Amino acid sequence: MNASYLIQRLFLTLIVLLGVTFVVFLIIxxxxxxxxxVILGVQANEQNVAALRERLxxxxxxxxxxxxWLWNALHGDFGKSLITGQPVAPxxxxxxxxxxxxxxxALLIGMLIGFPAGIISAVKPGSTTDIVTSIFSQIGVTxxxxxxxxxxxxxxxLTLGWLPPSGYTPIQEDFGDWLAHLIxxxxxAGLISGAIQTRFVRSAMLEVMHQNYVRSARAKGLKERxxxxxxxxxxxxxxxxxxxxxxxTALLSAVVxxxxxxxxxxxxxxxxxAVLDRDYPLLQGAVFTVxxxxxxxxxxxxxxxxxxxPRIEYA
Amino acid sequence: MRKLSILxxxxxxxxxxxxxxxxxxxxxPAPPAAEEEMATEEAAAEEEMAAEEEAAAEEEMAAEExxxxGGTLNAAFQNxxxxxxxxxxxxxxxxxxLNNVLEGLxxxxxxxxxxxxxxxxxxxxxxxxxxxxxxxxxxxxxxGREMTAEDVKWSFERLIDPETGSGNAARVGPPxxxxxxxxxxxxxxxxxxxxxxxxxxxxFDKSSGIMAKESVGDxxxxxxxxxxxxxxxxxxxGTTRLVLEKHEDYWQEGLPYLDSxxxxxxxxxxxxxxxxxxxxxxxxxxxxxxxxxxxDEDPNVVVATAPQLSYDYIGMxxxxxxxxxxxxxxxxxxxxxxxxxxxxxxxGLCDPxxxxxxxxxxxxxxxxxxxxxxxxxxxxxxxxxxxxxFEMELLPTTQYGETVRAAQVLQQQLAxxxxxxxxxxxxxxxxxxxxxxxxxxxxxxxWNGLIDADQYYYLQHHTDLVFNFTGYSNPExxxxxxxxxxxxxxxxxxxxxxxxxxxxxxxxxxxxxxxxKEIRAYAPYVKGFVVRPDQANNFWTVWLDK
Numbered sequence: 001m002n003a004s005y006l007i008q009r010l011f012l013t014l015i016v017l018l019g020v021t022f023v024v025f026l027i028i029x030x031x032x033x034x035x036x037x038v039i040l041g042v043q044a045n046e047q048n049v050a051a052l053r054e055r056l057x058x059x060x061x062x063x064x065x066x067x068x069w070l071w072n073a074l075h076g077d078f079g080k081s082l083i084t085g086q087p088v089a090p091x092x093x094x095x096x097x098x099x100x101x102x103x104x105x106a107l108l109i110g111m112l113i114g115f116p117a118g119i120i121s122a123v124k125p126g127s128t129t130d131i132v133t134s135i136f137s138q139i140g141v142t143x144x145x146x147x148x149x150x151x152x153x154x155x156x157x158l159t160l161g162w163l164p165p166s167g168y169t170p171i172q173e174d175f176g177d178w179l180a181h182l183i184x185x186x187x188x189a190g191l192i193s194g195a196i197q198t199r200f201v202r203s204a205m206l207e208v209m210h211q212n213y214v215r216s217a218r219a220k221g222l223k224e225r226x227x228x229x230x231x232x233x234x235x236x237x238x239x240x241x242x243x244x245x246x247x248x249t250a251l252l253s254a255v256v257x258x259x260x261x262x263x264x265x266x267x268x269x270x271x272x273x274a275v276l277d278r279d280y281p282l283l284q285g286a287v288f289t290v291x292x293x294x295x296x297x298x299x300x301x302x303x304x305x306x307x308x309x310p311r312i313e314y315a
Numbered sequence: 316m317r318k319l320s321i322l323x324x325x326x327x328x329x330x331x332x333x334x335x336x337x338x339x340x341x342x343x344p345a346p347p348a349a350e351e352e353m354a355t356e357e358a359a360a361e362e363e364m365a366a367e368e369e370a371a372a373e374e375e376m377a378a379e380e381x382x383x384x385g386g387t388l389n390a391a392f393q394n395x396x397x398x399x400x401x402x403x404x405x406x407x408x409x410x411x412x413l414n415n416v417l418e419g420l421x422x423x424x425x426x427x428x429x430x431x432x433x434x435x436x437x438x439x440x441x442x443x444x445x446x447x448x449x450x451x452x453x454x455x456x457x458x459g460r461e462m463t464a465e466d467v468k469w470s471f472e473r474l475i476d477p478e479t480g481s482g483n484a485a486r487v488g489p490p491x492x493x494x495x496x497x498x499x500x501x502x503x504x505x506x507x508x509x510x511x512x513x514x515x516x517x518x519f520d521k522s523s524g525i526m527a528k529e530s531v532g533d534x535x536x537x538x539x540x541x542x543x544x545x546x547x548x549x550x551x552x553g554t555t556r557l558v559l560e561k562h563e564d565y566w567q568e569g570l571p572y573l574d575s576x577x578x579x580x581x582x583x584x585x586x587x588x589x590x591x592x593x594x595x596x597x598x599x600x601x602x603x604x605x606x607x608x609x610x611d612e613d614p615n616v617v618v619a620t621a622p623q624l625s626y627d628y629i630g631m632x633x634x635x636x637x638x639x640x641x642x643x644x645x646x647x648x649x650x651x652x653x654x655x656x657x658x659x660x661x662x663g664l665c666d667p668x669x670x671x672x673x674x675x676x677x678x679x680x681x682x683x684x685x686x687x688x689x690x691x692x693x694x695x696x697x698x699x700x701x702x703x704x705f706e707m708e709l710l711p712t713t714q715y716g717e718t719v720r721a722a723q724v725l726q727q728q729l730a731x732x733x734x735x736x737x738x739x740x741x742x743x744x745x746x747x748x749x750x751x752x753x754x755x756x757x758x759x760x761x762w763n764g765l766i767d768a769d770q771y772y773y774l775q776h777h778t779d780l781v782f783n784f785t786g787y788s789n790p791e792x793x794x795x796x797x798x799x800x801x802x803x804x805x806x807x808x809x810x811x812x813x814x815x816x817x818x819x820x821x822x823x824x825x826x827x828x829x830x831x832k833e834i835r836a837y838a839p840y841v842k843g844f845v846v847r848p849d850q851a852n853n854f855w856t857v858w859l860d861k
Contacts, residue, residue, distance in 0.1 A: 051479075055535075153586055166590055
């Protein structure tokens with residue numbers, strides 16, 4: 001692994017970001033719906049819509065608009081929201097931490113569920129534990145997250161009164177309050193992530209447990225615990241790390257639904273509203289941010305492979 | 316073998332990741348708690364009566380003590396606000412924020428009487444073309460500056476400027492309206508044609524409110540509107556949180572009572588209502604109509620209603636066959652069971668309508684020709700050349716869930732007279748595209764916050780005017796509504812609009828369904844809030860009893 005590889009990857013990442021933003025911009029311009037009409041609402045008539053479109057620069061050719069956006073973005077200026085007139089970049093900055101916190105918490109909960117459940121199921125395949133875990137993970141994968149979220153709200157907020165139903169307190173303001181608001185949305189997204197992770201940890205482990213070197217380790221007389229953790233798990237980590245990388249991708253889009261249900265002021269909800277409002281600059285900014293993060297995550301996962309498997313080389 | 320299984324695992328993971336739920340959540344109805352409640356209803360009812368009496372007695376005591384100052388009202392809106400520039404916004408959330416931040420020259424009080432507000436008095440010239448307003452002195456903007464006639468001129472001119480592209484420009488007048496500053500506290504507005512209801516028109520909402528020109532940034536956009544209202548916008552966190560703070564130099568002595576209002580949008584009905592019941596918020600803008608009963612019975616929640624001055628309707632596309640034939644439109648009007656539509660659309664919390672104006676309004680005319688008559692409907696269709704009915708598409712929108720629910724029942728009612736209706740329910744921006752460009756058969760929507768007769772007839776149905784999305788054109792009707800808005804006497808106008816109403820209802824470009832009730836829910840310690848038929852939310856009379 002060397003500098004040239006890294007540079008290659010970063011360059012590829014830039015191409016991906018370019019491609020993603022271009023495609024998103026293209027799609028949202030093509031689908032029916034006009035931000036000028038959204039702003040004016042039912043009061044939109046031909047003159048007003050035309051006047052507003054002129055003001056917002058929406059009548060320019062598509063490529064001109066994209067190039068304009070790209071040029072400004074490269075200088076750090078993501079423009080202004082068409083709907084609210086407020087600058088996009090500060091909005092992104094303001095809403096990003098909430099999404100990151102939610103995704104991280106959900107991933108953590110998913111891992112706390114997935115790893116133990118997956119490993120135990122793999123170590124004792126066919127046992128009662130395995131079957132029960134299987135059932136729960138099946139349910140977790142099939143249950144729609146918004147239903148789960150609302151059910152949790154009704155149980156823990158309305159009936160038990162233990163947790164607030166929605167909203168967000170920044171972590172620096174009040175840690176306890178922040179945590180209280182984070183728990184339900186994180187569990188909603190985390191339980192489902194946990195169900196998925198359980199299944200993959202289990203199959204990755206099963207795969208590895210049947211390898212010759214595991215049998216040799218056992219034959220050597222090592223404790224089962226050592227066999228499982230030091231040998232089997234270590235080798236299953238590549239698959240597992242890949243799953244986690246993909247889970248992060250999935251979570252960053254799944255949190256949109258959770259953010260809407262819980263009125264969690266994150267980037268996901270912002271992007272959804274931007275789509276519904278046809279707010280091109282805001283959507284571009286949000287997509288760019290998320291795509292950039294995901295590209296970094298994928299890069300990180302690829303780099304992790306080096307540490308996990310010494311056999312892997314990069315030409 | 317190992318490589319193959321890893322590949323399979325990758326494919327599986329990719330497939331699962333692609334299937335990760337990212338669908339737009341639809342509104343979830345609250346789980347049925349009614350069954351449980353029915354069982355204990357009787358015992359609860361007795362308890363409730365006793366509790367109600369106690370609460371009423373307590374309220375009386377509190378009322379005698381008088382309103383308390385201070386505190387923050389935590390309010391939950393449904394949708395995020397889309398901009399805070401009164402001249403370009405159309406979202407209800409935006410209007411309600413601006414409602415407490417800006418003020419107009421005139422105002423409709425809680426009984427819907429037009430009263431002086433920033434103007435102390437006004438008079439019309441002999442020729443009827445000029446209105447002269449005398450302004451109140453000593454009114455301060457949030458930035459400390461005093462409001463003068465210059466500010467009125469600036470605000471009105473920006474509103475009617477075609478470059479601003481405001482949908483509400485007509486409130487003040489056409490682009491060639493002249494606004495003249497006579498002196499610091501006197502302003503004269505001259506219209507090309509007599510605008511008899513100008514004082515009413517500028518009292519409807521705050522798009523014609525007086526804003527300080529310092530609100531406009533270098534780019535010509537308004538981020539925060541600076542007004543003279545009881546509250547000033549002090550904190551804006553994107554569209555997820557907004558804080559209004561008491562305007563210390565507000566011109567009405569002793570108001571407002573609250574120190575501040577914190578507004579957050581909570582789109583999901585269940586979550587918003589849970590927030591209210593649990594005490595996270597004190598006041599919510601809307602509740603899901605299907606949850607009306609359960610919230611009403613909750614002792615920790617006050618549910619208040621008022622009849623709306625609005626209507627839910629079916630807009631017909633008169634530029635398309637067969638809807639250009641009045642008999643077809645009338646047939647549809649006769650086919651409707653409006654009571655059933657109301658039950659389905661808004662869970663019975665509405666009044667059926669056959670004409671735009673309902674019973675609560677001083678403008679009610681009582682012309683009701685369309686009692687349900689399926690036979691007559693079929694006859695009319697046959698006369699028009701469609702004895703076997705025809706196919707059509709209904710266009711409600713997911714933006715207003717009640718239109719989708721109503722469409723489903725409407726579909727069945729139309730089937731009775733042989734019309735095979737399909738339903739297309741796009742989201743708001745796509746719906747606006749279709750509606751605005753005559754790309755529909757019949758759309759379903761509503762008009763809200765209407766007070767004066769002019770608002771029910773003029774802009775929507777006059778030939779070629781801004782909100783005429785049906786293509787309706789009737790010169791006799793045009794003459795009547797033009798006359799109606801050029802004179803000021805109520806009785807004269809009533810006669811004119813009665814005729815216009817009959818023509819419009821007979822011609823049926825709009826088929827009226829029902830008038831929803833206006834519903835608000837808030838905590839019992841929130842006092843002084845009035846649910847208004849024009850849907851305005853005025854917070855300057857609100858105080859917290861805690």
